Amino acid sequence: MSATAEPLLKLDGVQTYYGSIQALKGISIEVHEGEIVTLIGANGAGKSTTLRSINGLNHPRHGTIRFRGRDITQTAAHDVVRMGIAQSPEGRKLFPRMTVVENLEMGAFQRKDRHALPEDMERVFTLFPRLAERRNQKAGTMSGGEQQMCAIGRALMARPTLLMLDEPSMGLAPIFVQRIFDTIVEVNKQGTSILLVEQNALMALEVANRGYVLETGKVAMADDAKALAQNDDVKRTYLGEI
Amino acid sequence: MRRRLSGWWWAALGAVGLPHDRWLSVPRLTRRAVKTAIWLGIGLALVAAFGVWKTAALAVAAVVALLVVPAWNRLPYGRFFVPLAVIGIVVAYPYYLGSLPQLPVFGPFPQISTMVVMMIFTMMALGLNFVVGYAGLLDLGYVAFYAMGAYMAGWFASNQFAKQHLNLGAVGLYPGWSGYHITIWLVLLMAGIATAIIGVLIGLPTLRLRGDYLAIVTLGFGEIMPQIARNGDNLFGTGFNLTNGTGGITPIDGPGFGNWAQAHLHLPANYLNASNFDSLYLWTSIVLVGITVFCSMRLRDSRVGRAWIAIREDETAAAAMGIPLMRTKTWAYATGAFFGGVAGAYYASYKSGAFPDDFFFNISVFILCMVILGGMGNIWGVIFGACFLAYLDREGLANVGAWINGHFHTNLNVPLYEFGIYGVIIVVVMLFRPEGLIPSQRRAAELHEGVHDDPLYEAETAGA
Structure with a gap:
């Protein structure tokens, strides 16, 4: 990895609770500048909760989260977005009655440089030509794959330094899954670091630089993506090979 | 203009408690008959309330407004005309209230x-x-x-x-x-x-x-x-x-x-x-x-x-x-x-x-x-x-x-x-x-x- 002094994002012993239920039992992960990092694991392992801890929707009770050298452990969700972390949430969560363009505009809500929006919107439309065709369609009436494109495009409209994607392949046809992952690589090449949460471990490890395996709120394994894909335990549990 | 009219029509349907999808399932001829009857009824009620001449004047005014309003909207600042007209009607209300007839x-x-x-x-x-x-x-x-x-x-x-x-x-x-x-x-x-x-x-x-x-x-x-x-x-x-x-x-x-x-x-x-x-x-x-x-x-x-x-x-x-x-x-x-x-x-x-x-x-x-x-x-x-x-x-x-x-x-x-x-x-x-x-x-x-x-x-x- 590049020799930057501090990682872009660093979680240290993060413990997050839903009420009295402890969902994260001390998560420590890092994302470096320019990387794609993936979190894989079974349902309930704490993948989405990790993202919610980072973006300020569920503040951790213990541990610290640092982003570009600043402590964001208790930072409010809207300030986290302003600092450069955007997310495409699980289940896409588009504004179904707004058009594609309106959804994309909402993604840029925190940005002050309004004049640069058309340019960024063009960039999203270049990444997803399908969205350009549907720019005035209500988001709720599009197919799952198109909605996922819109959700990723909406997150990109915030011009994030770090893009967090929660289950981008969920419920999509295989052809769309391939296209979404191609786009993730493309976005990363353009200079955005990516934290990718996926159940589709095979695809995720293929595009990622490094990966973390979460099990019941803890990091069970951390390694290069290639090495993880070759690991027997990972193969057995997450890649469906025996 | 047609769309606006049908919007009001649906609003009227809603007001009497008939959702428009159910309305559309009624045979076309019946729908036309009902619509005609309603317009006739409104006309007759107006005649009964205002007399023939005032009703005719109202009808002419309504038709003129419906024809002119969409044209207005295309003029520069045209979209302000209708709100301004409504404001004018309300502002002048005290002056013509005395000459308004009783409603049924x-x-x-x-x-x-x-x-x-x-x-x-x-x-x-x-x-x-x-x-x-x-x-x-x-x-x-x-x-x-x-x-x-x-x-x-x-x-x-x-x-x-x-x-x-x-x-x-x-x-x-x-x-x-x-x-x-x-x-x-x-x-x-x-x-x-x-x-x-x-x-x-x-x-x-x-x-x-x-x-x-x-x-x-x-x-x-x-x-x-x-x-x-x-x-x-x-x-x-x-x-x-x-x-x-x-x-x-x-x-x-x-x-x-x-x-x-x-x-x-x-x-x-x-x-x-x-x-x-x-x-x-x-x-x-x-x-x-x-x-x-x-x-x-x-x-x-x-x-x-x-x-x-x-x-x-x-x-x-x-x-x-x-x-x-x-x-x-x-x-x-x-x-x-x-x-x-x-x-x-x-x-x-x-x-x-x-x-x-x-x-x-x-x-x-x-x-x-x-x-x-x-x-x-x-x-x-x-x-x-x-x-x-x-x-x-x-x-x-x-x-x-x-x-x-x-x-x-x-x-x-x-x-x-x-x-x-x-x-x-x-x-x-x-x-x-x-x-x-x-x-x-x-x-x-x-x-x-x-x-x-x-x-x-x-x-x-x-x-x-």
């Missing part, structure tokens, strides 16, 4: 005093529309803001605080006055600001709640305010008379521009001394409603307006987009409170008093009904709902009752069943046209398809 069933057109009340309630309904229509927060205690505004007028434009002695531009003071007397124009602004501050104070702890919980808390707040008003003649046992208890604060100063303005600008010095007292109040309230409508439109299309709609559609997604939830909701609450406060202060000045019995729960529901009936989130719908229900309240039900009793030889006191009737209206609207009579497009879609409203801050069981 509903009897005479509303008096000017009723028009004033309709305008005031329109303003309150538009205020509540910020909270309920735009941000999607159910507020069952809106009357508290109305009360706050009214008591602001009571405190700063009456003899209430006998030990004080301050006159800031007030008109029509009697010798021997005491207390604070600030000109109503300033009091309106003060009432709005004070009420908005109260709105923020109430909102900050409560707006974290969602849906039903927020409704219950606002309901409680709406109950607390009139109780404070009722028992405020001996505040916390200190002997301080804040609200004058059940007697209320009366009289409250009227608006006016003073003698100088009357002499030089022909503006009324003091509304209460003018012979066209009600008309003056009506015109002033039209200005206030105009300001409210302008603010409603501008805010709806602004950044914060977009954020309100986003929160209404999907709160979690809105948070993930970087919309500050609390701040945005509090803005909606404070904006709504502001206009409620101004309307309350103006109403208190018109009634020349603030009485605790005016501020009970039924008023909250009454204003909410106006918003729901007209169409949540649609300015014109809310105006229609407010005018219609306020008219029913003041005159309409009594007139309809008189008509019923006259024709069926009954002895019903129809206004007694007022809230029962509103209840039926709301149930019917909710069943057949939940988006209201003149809905906002987006709101209609939400109500028919449902919105995502998963809890944001609570424990979740799956997918952690």
